[in-house]
Amino acid sequence: MCVELENKAERDLFLKETNENKVMTRPIWQLMYRLPMYLHCQRDGQKNAEFLEERIVNIPSSVR
Numbered sequence: 001m002c003v004e005l006e007n008k009a010e011r012d013l014f015l016k017e018t019n020e021n022k023v024m025t026r027p028i029w030q031l032m033y034r035l036p037m038y039l040h041c042q043r044d045g046q047k048n049a050e051f052l053e054e055r056i057v058n059i060p061s062s063v064r
Helices: 008-020 047-053
Strands: 002-004 056-058
Touching: 008 056
Parallel strands: none
Antiparallel strands: 002 056
8 A cells, every 4th residue: 555745855754754653654666777786777767757756655554
């Protein structure tokens, strides 16, 4: 499950506040082209992926 926030600043604030309150949330993913083993690989602009990476947070499906 995930939520999309307005921008990276809002995402980071959401992550900080939820994790400080013991609700484990995390950014959705790190784009693979940024990993050292893929830096040399061909790719396109990745604009949509970068847009989503800055805004989407995984949330737990249940909280104890």
